Amino acid sequence: MTRKGSSVAALRRQLEAERLRLQAEVGRLSIESGQQIGYGNHMADDASDAFEQAKSLALRRHLENLLAEVNEALHRLDDGTYGVCQVCGSAIGAERLEALPYASLCLRCKAHAEAR
Numbered sequence: 715m716t717r718k719g720s721s722v723a724a725l726r727r728q729l730e731a732e733r734l735r736l737q738a739e740v741g742r743l744s745i746e747s748g749q750q751i752g753y754g755n756h757m758a759d760d761a762s763d764a765f766e767q768a769k770s771l772a773l774r775r776h777l778e779n780l781l782a783e784v785n786e787a788l789h790r791l792d793d794g795t796y797g798v799c800q801v802c803g804s805a806i807g808a809e810r811l812e813a814l815p816y817a818s819l820c821l822r823c824k825a826h827a828e829a830r
């Protein structure tokens with residue numbers, strides 16, 4: 715980690731770009747679901763409408779989770795704990811961070827969390 719200074723700046727730019735992209739996506743979904751709600755009171759009766767709503771709600775939750783992870787990664791960049799597993803405290807690993815810049819867990823802890 716000899717060129718840490720420049721890589722942190724690059725990471726920050728990458729994370730901020732990702733945050734903007736996610737915020738735009740969430741905003742777009744909010745507008746779409748807002749329009750759907752504007753139409754009548756029969757939406758609960760319409761199975762495909764309900765399905766579409768559940769789908770866009772799930773997508774929105776997913777995006778909001780990602781957004782929170784990106785924000786947390788930016789915080790970790792600020793306080794110097796970026797790249798450290800939030801569970802076991804070991805290094806997450808450059809390869810994993812390259813694939814997922816906002817990863818908060820090492821592969822082992824991630825696998826463990828998903829197995830629950």
Ligand SMILES: [Zn+2]
Pocket residue numbers: 799800801802803804819820821822823824
């Ligand atoms: Zn770990």
